[in-house]
Amino acid sequence: MTDQKNFKTRLKIAKDKLKNNSIITNNNENSSFIGGAFKLGTELVSAVLVGTIIGFILDTWFDTKPWLIILFFFLGSAAGILNVIKVAKKMQKKD
């Protein structure tokens, strides 16, 4: 019985130690910031690309060249800026 009690207190001490450790390691998370920086550029470009492709497909579908491709190019640019804002907000939240 005393053995079990002994084990329980030891487990508690170990768990507390683990908790303290995880707080310390959370502070020096540098790699996620570099990762975030790498993300921003392609976020913008890919949305413009996808928007333009959608415009192109719809244009050939409805035979309305070149109006939908122009419209969707601008919508894609807006989506790209939205993507960048979302990523930037996420990065700020981490601070």
Added chain:
Amino acid sequence: MATNPMHQFEVHRIGPEIKLAGIDLSFTNASLFMFFSAAAICAILFLGTKEKKLIPDKFQLIAEMFYNFIAKMISDTAGSKAKPYFPFIFSLFMFVLFCNMLGMLPYSFTVTSHIIVTLLMAIFIFIAVTIIGFLKHGFGYLKLFVPSGVPLILLPLITVIEIISYLSRPVSLSVRLFANMMAGHTMLKVFGGFVISLGMLGGWLPLGFSVALTGLEILVAFLQAYVFAILTCIYLNDALNLHH
């Protein structure tokens, strides 16, 4: 031919030509290096988990480090609900990491420098995440495209923009990995070519650049695998915990 910086990306057949229903299924150097990376992952994890020592040896330490790294990443970005998807994200990260790292060896082939490989993985993730989102939230998942607090007049416009933004995920995910790997390897080859063409007199400067770039490329190889995995976690988080 050897000085052509794009020569390293050529896919060529190894062994006999295999055709199945008009589709070329031959074994290529790309398949060979995919096999190598899968084999390396299996070997390291097998050696690492063979003897479960209290004080780990080198292989066990590596295996445990990888496990902890991914487990921590998932719980930090996607929460405890994402625990069941650990095996998928772990294998994804390991595969991308080992393909990138094996590509750093001289005379090797970088599988991830081909957009078809990265696009396939990204589209698979995209479809899987969409299915998970619909399974967890039903049609409520469509709320992702309708942000709250938007005036009714602007709603159609915002919804279209949000849908484009959602569809751009697999493109940005795949293009990022592919472009980073391809640009880095081309640059290494170009600077290597400068060393040869400038000879003993002027070749030292590009040689120094080459050495520095190799270090940078190893960082990029790791970082891109990390970004690929963490973005998968973020997309999974959006599907599991709907915020809007």
